[in-house]
Amino acid sequence: MIWPALALTLVLAAPTDAACRQALALGLDISGSVDTTEYRLQLDGLAAALQRPRVVAALLDDPETPVDLAIFEWSDPGQVRLTQRWASVVSRNVIDDIAARLRDATRPAFGPSTGLGAAMAFGAGLLAQRAGCWQRTLDISGDGPRNTGPRPRDVRAGGTLDGITVNALAIGADAPSSGDARQVEIAELSSYFRAEVIHGPDAFVETALGFDDYADAMERKLLRELRVVVLGAAQ
Secondary structure (H helix, E strand, O other), rough: OOOOHHHHHHHHOOOOOOOEEEEEEEEEEEOOOOOOOHHHHHHHHHHHHOOOOHHHHOOOOOOOOOOOOEEEEEEEOOOOOEEEEEEOOOOOHHHHHHHHHHHHHOOOOOOOOOOOHHHHHHHEEEEEOOOOOEEEEEEEEOOOOOOOOOHHHHHHHOOOOOOOOEEEEOOOOOOOOOOOOHHHHHHHHHHHHHHHHHEEEOOOOOEOOOOHHHHHHHHHHHHHHHHHHHHHHHO
């Protein structure tokens, strides 16, 4: 079965014949639980993580077989914006251009719900355009479970994620309303992502204790994902 978001992807993403060692699609949750400040922290945090020295070094480790990178924002099923179309990361200039695009982005007028399964289907469609890459990775960030659209477990079972590794970044609350329940909240969300979302060999869940921690968590996540590819290629 092809979900509507996946069909939309096939129009937006163009195929390529260029060789790459990893296709990495990053999906950012901008549903109603993400306020204006958190939206900015998320996009600016990803931009900052991409420009940190260790991430730059990992991305540019082998320019002859580069990492291909795409970024999308999602909320309700069918509401997805391809913020960064596929780009082959062959130089620092490419990284800086992507970071600038993220910092310049303004929030689209999307609905409030969390269509996590539909976002996964959209990411699978993007990655279908990079079938020749050594590894394909879908990197989903979110601060809550799916509450509308297809269930993540059904998207996983439907076959569109075959050959794709799905990792997750669970984002906890920035400021608890009573006491400090953030560790409990992030543990519950991480368990949900682990049970319902991640997929494939070496798949994992990274955690951010609030959007203020997003850049550091994304750096850890990118380094882990890119390291898996480098080690796999060396074996």
